[in-house]
Amino acid sequence: MWENRFGQNAEILHEYNRYLNLSGGIHVNIEQFAYVSAIARTGSISIAAEQLHVSQAAISKAISKLEQELGFKLFIRSRLGTEATPRGRAVIEKIYDILVKIEEIKEEAQIESKHVEGEVRFSIGPNFTAAMTRSIISFKQDYPNVRLTISSKSSEEVIQDLLEDRADLGLIYFHNQKKEPPKDLTVHKMLDSRIVVCVGRGSPLASRKSVSPQELLAYPFVNIDGVFSNWYLEDFISKHGPVNCLFKSNNIELLKRTIAEGAAIGMFIEYSMLNDPFILSGEMVIVPMINHEPNTIPLGWARSANKHFSIAQREFLKYLMREYLNPNLKH
Structure with a gap:
């Protein structure tokens, strides 16, 4: 069973071994990958440490060790924050892929046991709350083991929540259509x-x-x-x-x-x-x-482009879309 799961993800795992040259003596772990991903996403070691509930010293030590193993710097640290180096950006893209595949492997076990768990952190503007009540109730009835957290923010704050990993999904409206959305967000229009x-x-x-x-x-x-x-x-x-x-x-x-x-x-x-x-x-x-x-005004949903789109998040989005696009909703 597990052999089949790894077989389905063989390509990315092969890339994992090839890129990091594990047989050549480089020793890494998933914890280090999580640290790299968080720093790249937030641009800050301190914010990454806060989000991951570890000390800044622990993250700095782990990153320094990984950089020593790789033989080059992943990040440049300055007064303005922490930025990826050109070579670091290439590694970080691979790390994003690996972390996503690891989450997919974990979720396959949930699908087979028909036991979907996890968390959905949902950030929305205050304008959206009344229209989504039924979808929240229906979702929790069907997925009682999923932890659901909902925060009400402005669209600008919703975007920041997504970029800084305080939310998994967000509902926003696009009043400044001339401004491009941040490149680290996946944005989909639902309706006008x-x-x-x-x-x-x-x-x-x-x-x-x-x-x-x-x-x-x-x-x-x-x-x-x-x-x-x-x-x-x-x-x-x-x-x-x-x-x-x-x-x-x-x-x-x-x-x-x-x-x-x-x-x-x-x-x-x-x-x-x-x-x-x-x-x-x-x-x-x-x-x-x-x-x-x-x-x-266009309304839509958004999520981080660099994070795994979990089963729980995808299912919750389906319930929201069903509610918002329902032509029988009362006015």
Whole structure:
């Protein structure tokens, strides 16, 4: 059985032996590979040590020993951080491949025993939470042994979590489409979502099929205190004139409660309102906005391009995609 598993991964294991020349007296271990991967990913020995729960001295000693065995430097250390050398980058790419294959071998045992375990660290913007509740519940019912951790951040913080190995998967929106995503991220667009206006059910706008920016200027606003939301409001003001903004907050529940009570209106990504309790109860109403661009924003998921994409992570993503792309979701 194990012979078959190693046979399926023979090519990468052969590369492992060839590249590091184990028969020539070089002695390495997976722990050293993990250290190299963490330093390359974070650009810092101290951050790598913190993430791996080992001392900086232990990592430095292990890397120095590996560099001595190889006969060349993997990293250059400076005041600005730790960078891979040209020869080091070639080795690090091989190490990434080897670590991924090792995780795949481990997972094959899980598949055969039908016992998927592991951890999914999921980082999302606060706008996404209401729409994903059902997918989380369904996933945990089907995969009770997978540890699931969810943190709510801005899209910029989600990206940093992925790059610095604080998260495995992230949901983000791409409001700066001219900016290339970091090369160490794998990014996939899921859909485009409208920007809509949310009003209380007692608002004169609640019965409208659509509303123009000029009509919105007569009402107080509340706004999410985030990079995208602040940019969008500033863009709106620059095109249509000043608004009366009661307050900004990253407490989404506070914003929605203020809107539901009729004290203000707000602009939200439509998909963030799917299955929202305030919408489902009728306390808050969605009204499409016309005559303003951009009126849609791409939503997608991202993960580190240098890390193994585990079974647990892939399965969790399937449940999320099923929920977000479900045409029967209530608005």
